Amino acid sequence: MLLLGALLLLLALPNHGQDTTQGPPLPKGACTGWMAGIPGHPGHNGTPGRDGRDGTPGEKGEKGDPGLVGPKGDTGETGVTGVEGPRGFPGVPGRKGEPGESAYVYRSAFSVGLESRVTVPNVPIRFTKIFYNQQNHYDGTTGKFLCNIPGLYYFSYHITVYLKDVKVSLYKNDKALLFTHDQFQDNNLDQASGSVLLYLEKGDQVWLQVYEGENHDGVYADNVHDSTFTGFLLYHNIE
Ligand SMILES: [Ca+2]
Secondary structure (H helix, E strand, O other), X not given: OHHHHXXXXXXXXHHHHHHHXXXXXXXXXXXXXXXXXXXXOOOXXXXXXOOOOOOOOOOOOOOOOOOOOOOXXXXXXXOOXXXXXXXXXXXXXXXXXXXXXXXXXXXXXXXXXXXXXXXXXXXXXXXXXXXXXXXXXXXXXXXXXXXXXXXXXXXXXXXXXXXXXXXXXXXXXXXXXXEEEEOOOOOOOEEEEEEEEEXXXXXXXXXXXXXXXXXXXXXEOEOOEOOEEEEEEEEXXXX
């Protein structure tokens, strides 16, 4: 430090002498007592400068981690109905049902025969040998069948012919509808028969009767020869 101060003194000397020749005169005795001063203290720091300009954008960073799963969304609209599927296999048969109530059964039938030969013409033949007459729609006292159930009926008769010719008619309400004629042959035994379908209303009557008098009343029956009359309801009127 002392060395530096001496150096500065040597440099300053010529200038001092020059100034004395050209500048105002120094006060008397000034140069004789001049000595170099002690360097001052460093000044205070200045105020901070303004911010610099923004730098250029940096390089693009790496892709970040996936975010958290968001909440479940709302239910969407119903879609279009699909095409009908193929037909399934047949199911197992169900159990047998309980017996139902018995429906009303329309029954009307009779089957009767003669017990002996007929000798009275032009009146209903009275068949008194009863094979079947459950509903009693045939009346053995009159020889007439009385219709109780409207419908279609089937009637038939099989007559044993003996000793005389036979002419019989099937009557419906006093009108002969069906005629059967058989000529008797001597020393023989003949048969005559007929059948018909008739629609009957309730109250109609049907019977057999010999016609054209006593020369045609060869209707015969005994213990081993029968003459029969049969009728039954084929089906009732459903109206
Ligand atoms: Ca004959």
